[in-house]
Amino acid sequence: MGEIAAIREEPQAAGVDHVVLAGMGGSSLAPEVICATAGVPLTVLDSSDPDQVSAAVAEHLERTVLVVSSKSGGTVETDSQRRAYEDAFAKAGIEATGRIVVVTDPGSPLEQSAREAGYRVVLADPNVGGRYSALTAFGLVPSGLAGVDVGALLDEAESVTDLLADDGEGNPGLVLGAALGGTSPLRDKIVLAADGTPLAGFGDWTEQAHRREHRQAGHRRAARGGRGPAGSRAAAARGRRAAGAPGVRGRRDR
Ligand SMILES: O=P(O)(O)OC[C@H]1O[C@H](O)[C@H](O)[C@@H](O)[C@@H]1O
Secondary structure, three states, X not given: OHHHHHHHHHHHHOOOOEEEEEOOXXXXXXXXXXXXXXXXOOEEEOOOOXXXXXHHHHOOHHHEEEEEEEOOOOOHHHHHHHHHHHHHHHHOOOOHHHOEEEEEOOOOHHXXXXXXXXXXXXXXXXOOOHHHHHHXXXXXXXXXXXXXXXXXXXXXXHHOHHHHHOOOOOOHHHHHHHHHHOOOOOOOOOOOOOOXXXXXXXXXXXXXXXXXXXXXXXXXXXXXXXOOOOOOXXXXXXXXXXXXXXXXXXXXXX
């Protein structure tokens, strides 16, 4: 909390108030929801489309602070976005060390390159998976820098921890789990409808978390000798092997 306030202080004092978050999937969805729900502007750059990247970079560069978020520290899209901003800052004569904040797991290649470049680095808790990282540095640093009251957010989260730990029908987490896993016949599709929730973009965020979780569960099943998840890399590799094609190595799911 103190660290987030300190990170915010310097750019704010210098009138640098345009906060951009470069990060893919689990490294940007939660702060996007947090900021949109709080009505706090945050530009999320989660694209590798050159037009989108150059449009984002061209916007308010003179008052931009960039948060580069990557748990693995090896995501190529995030790395490209960072390089695009570094290039633009250099061309505009802006010292990037005061404008780039990096959030990553300890020991990642991004931590190393960011420290070498002299950027401010915030290390996240490596024991929390990407899709659960909303209340770790991944969610809190960009949101706090953009102006969300992250203390209030954490207090609110704390106020429901007992409820979510309760082994009873009043626990909405258990109710959701039962609704997802207790259908007969067992369903394999979920429709997420924003039915009056005040959380802006909640569907996108939770969709990613569900997708990853189900895929991981499928991989665990496959490792135990069962079938992997449909549509997964394992399933695709099975298909390729069946067709006599070589497999490809992909990134680790998180
Ligand atoms: O945080 P990173 O390691 O950069 O990964 C960011 C994202 O990369 C990909 O989009 C994966 O599909 C996501 O699950 C992951 O959250």
